[in-house]
Amino acid sequence: MLLGFLIAFGFVLSGAVGAVAYFMPAIVTAFQDTGHSITRITPAATARASASASASAAATQPPSVAPPPGAPFTVLLLGSDNDAKFGGTVLTQSMILARVNPTTRHVVMESIPRDLWVPLASGGSAKIDAAYLHGGASGAVATVEEDFHIHIDHYAWIGLLGLVNLIDQVGGIDVVATNPVMDDYYPADISGTNPYAYERVAVLPGPQHMNGIQALEYVRSRHGDLRSDFGRSQRQQQVLLALRAKAKLLGIADLPDIATAMANDFSTDMSISQIASLLPIASSVQLQNVQQVILAPPYTSNLQIDNQDALAPNWNLILPETHKYFPAV
Amino acid sequence: MRSRRVRRAVTVVALLALMAAFGFGVNRLIASRKTNIHSETSSYVPTATRPAIVLPGTLYLAQGGQLYRLSDGYFTSLHSSTTAGTWMQPAYVPGTQNILAVLRSAEYSNLYLLSSQGTVIRRLSNNAVVASKVTQVWLNHWMFWPHFGPTGTLYFAYDEPKNSSSYAVDFSIWSGSLTGTLANQRLTTANPFTGGDVEPVPMANGDVMFSRYSISNGNAFSFIALETKPLVQPAILSTGAQDCGQADPSPDGTMVAMICIGGTGLQSTRLEVAPLVGTKLGTPRTLVNNCLCSAPVWAPDGSGLVYYNATDSAGHFELWWLKGALTATPAAPLQVTSNLNFDATSPPSWSPLTSIPVMAR
Numbered sequence: 001m002l003l004g005f006l007i008a009f010g011f012v013l014s015g016a017v018g019a020v021a022y023f024m025p026a027i028v029t030a031f032q033d034t035g036h037s038i039t040r041i042t043p044a045a046t047a048r049a050s051a052s053a054s055a056s057a058a059a060t061q062p063p064s065v066a067p068p069p070g071a072p073f074t075v076l077l078l079g080s081d082n083d084a085k086f087g088g089t090v091l092t093q094s095m096i097l098a099r100v101n102p103t104t105r106h107v108v109m110e111s112i113p114r115d116l117w118v119p120l121a122s123g124g125s126a127k128i129d130a131a132y133l134h135g136g137a138s139g140a141v142a143t144v145e146e147d148f149h150i151h152i153d154h155y156a157w158i159g160l161l162g163l164v165n166l167i168d169q170v171g172g173i174d175v176v177a178t179n180p181v182m183d184d185y186y187p188a189d190i191s192g193t194n195p196y197a198y199e200r201v202a203v204l205p206g207p208q209h210m211n212g213i214q215a216l217e218y219v220r221s222r223h224g225d226l227r228s229d230f231g232r233s234q235r236q237q238q239v240l241l242a243l244r245a246k247a248k249l250l251g252i253a254d255l256p257d258i259a260t261a262m263a264n265d266f267s268t269d270m271s272i273s274q275i276a277s278l279l280p281i282a283s284s285v286q287l288q289n290v291q292q293v294i295l296a297p298p299y300t301s302n303l304q305i306d307n308q309d310a311l312a313p314n315w316n317l318i319l320p321e322t323h324k325y326f327p328a329v
Numbered sequence: 330m331r332s333r334r335v336r337r338a339v340t341v342v343a344l345l346a347l348m349a350a351f352g353f354g355v356n357r358l359i360a361s362r363k364t365n366i367h368s369e370t371s372s373y374v375p376t377a378t379r380p381a382i383v384l385p386g387t388l389y390l391a392q393g394g395q396l397y398r399l400s401d402g403y404f405t406s407l408h409s410s411t412t413a414g415t416w417m418q419p420a421y422v423p424g425t426q427n428i429l430a431v432l433r434s435a436e437y438s439n440l441y442l443l444s445s446q447g448t449v450i451r452r453l454s455n456n457a458v459v460a461s462k463v464t465q466v467w468l469n470h471w472m473f474w475p476h477f478g479p480t481g482t483l484y485f486a487y488d489e490p491k492n493s494s495s496y497a498v499d500f501s502i503w504s505g506s507l508t509g510t511l512a513n514q515r516l517t518t519a520n521p522f523t524g525g526d527v528e529p530v531p532m533a534n535g536d537v538m539f540s541r542y543s544i545s546n547g548n549a550f551s552f553i554a555l556e557t558k559p560l561v562q563p564a565i566l567s568t569g570a571q572d573c574g575q576a577d578p579s580p581d582g583t584m585v586a587m588i589c590i591g592g593t594g595l596q597s598t599r600l601e602v603a604p605l606v607g608t609k610l611g612t613p614r615t616l617v618n619n620c621l622c623s624a625p626v627w628a629p630d631g632s633g634l635v636y637y638n639a640t641d642s643a644g645h646f647e648l649w650w651l652k653g654a655l656t657a658t659p660a661a662p663l664q665v666t667s668n669l670n671f672d673a674t675s676p677p678s679w680s681p682l683t684s685i686p687v688m689a690r
Contacts, residue, residue, distance in 0.1 A: 007344060014352030022356045174621055174644040176595050179542045179549035180524025182488070182498035184467035200436045200466050202488075202498075204473065204674040205527060205542070205551065206575055206588060207598055207623040207637075209644045223496040226522035226544040234547070238595050245596070249642045253362035287594055296547040 029259035039138040072101040073153040091129040108325040110293040111233035117310040150326040162265025164212030169261040173242040182224035230296040248283040375404035389419035391675035407447025420475045421680035429475045437469035478531030499525030540574035564608035586625035623673045629681035646673040
């Protein structure tokens with residue numbers, strides 16, 4: 001009897017070891033890249049930080065309570081450079097607010113222009129892409145919360161290489177390129193040895209299969225587009241939806257390869273169980289239930305400030321539009 | 330007694346080995362459940378496959394940076410070297426067995442004249458910047474979508490004129506000849522910062538149909554346009570709401586096949602046909618809805634059209650045939666190829682000639 005139990009236990013244990021060995025890359029990545037907490041910066045601290053222009057002076061409050069299961073929640077999606085020319089400090093190239101309603105399977109994506117000139121939670125005013133530079137994910141979350149008067153439940157950050165590797169790992173994505181995306185001044189910071197060099201981009205229009213590098217060029221290029229960052233925001237949302245379509249095909253056995261591809265280029269404050277509960281929602285959302293918002297003029301207007309081209313927010317229009325989908329606080 | 334101990338030891342070792350094998354088996358069982366969606370590695374080369382039907386004439390297609398010919402039910406590789414870039418957008422030269430194709434490199438693309446076997450006869454353009462200015466990448470040029478007209482005139486899209494003090498890089502439609510100046514005449518003036526004018530297709534009467542891009546209200550649209558005279562405002566045949574491009578007029582000039590994305594949320598396309606009367610397009614008819622259809626091309630005899638569509642989870646673009654597309658009751662689309670992965674930005678080029686010698690199938 002005991003011998004039989006021991007033998008059975010031995011087989012169960014060896015099977016478990018086999019499974020754990022298989023999922024080890026996913027487990028390691030999960031512990032490294034998930035469950036990062038957001039340090040919430042208080043308005044009082046912001047004022048002090050404003051005076052000192054130092055994020056380190058910011059006092060903090062405990063992380064907010066996670067929304068109950070099934071309740072709508074808001075995620076701030078951050079995409080950024082992570083190359084050498086910024087010496088370890090990076091700007092966000094993409095900021096997308098996503099409101100997910102797990103019950104109705106409805107998603108709203110609102111792209112925040114990177115050049116939007118706003119007060120930063122870490123102090124002073126700058127383009128909103130600098131919020132991450134000065135305060136990391138916490139700084140970006142706090143800045144968006146304060147400027148847009150909303151509450152953000154979670155964030156997810158992905159670096160350029162992480163996006164490239166993720167798309168390659170799922171076998172590329174099918175995208176209907178909206179127009180020829182042309183750029184003679186695209187940063188050659190992924191493939192070349194000189195991070196300040198340029199390369200040319202020409203994404204031909206129409207349906208096509210894109211690998212990771214091609215998709216990155218499509219979502220990152222902006223110089224040849226009349227809409228500049230707004231065109232790029234639309235393409236970023238388009239690629240996110242194409243990626244979602246591909247992710248629907250993935251199973252749990254694909255997790256280790258995905259985790260390996262994104263290791264060091266992804267972080268979130270969501271726990272593993274929260275991410276796991278999101279996956280079925282992501283795969284079941286229908287395209288017609290995804291609403292896309294771009295804050296193009298008249299929500300924003302061109303602005304010259306501190307010798308920079310920026311965008312002035314029209315808060316009288318932005319806030320009501322935002323609060324249609326993201327509850328005001 | 331000793332032999333019993335040995336037996337027990339052997340049993341324990343065997344059990345441990347079995348357990349290890351079981352653990353390894355579990356590991357491999359889970360691995361076998363991985364989704365096989367690695368498109369770049371899971372497709373075949375065309376020459377290893379046979380199409381479902383035999384199409385008339387000769388089709389030239391591109392996959393993975395290589396050019397292929399489909400004739401008499403067989404694919405033939407043109408064996409063009411890919412060390413200098415990727416081959417794409419083949420275009421047959423009327424009345425000959427030569428073809429034109431684009432060789433795309435990282436920063437520029439050139440047009441080449443190739444023999445029916447894929448041997449380079451001549452490079453037609455020189456769009457690479459000189460070596461001393463190689464870091465000034467904006468001095469390079471792109472040329473795409475070559476297409477011959479009935480009189481032997483060559484049409485293509487070219488990113489000239491370009492001002493290096495501006496970020497604008499837009500295609501315009503140009504014409505030229507194989508024997509004279511390649512970029513001899515600019516035909517269109519593109520909308521700046523839109524990507525420009527692309528996909529020229531000459532018509533029997535000398536007009537040139539193309540796709541014109543425009544941006545308004547924060548969205549990019551494509552219009553089917555018809556240039557009847559160089560550098561004058563073209564006739565616009567479709568609306569921004571339709572967002573149609575990749576037009577191909579039928580050989581008799583009565584119908585236009587096109588790809589439209591208006592109203593799809595930019596995640597799918599429609600294959601449509603619309604009657605062409607003068608410089609007006611009639612009411613379009615949708616032949617295939619909610620697809621990733623692209624690059625429709627009419628058969629030389631107008632009996633139907635081929636197009637690409639992504640048909641499997643990997644996103645492979647396969648060749649499809651739609652018989653009777655000119656008629657009110659076309660046949661159901663038929664998938665011509667499987668397990669291939671055609672370059673959807675390279676429209677097939679369909680020559681009526683079939684007398685090409687078949688070599689090294």
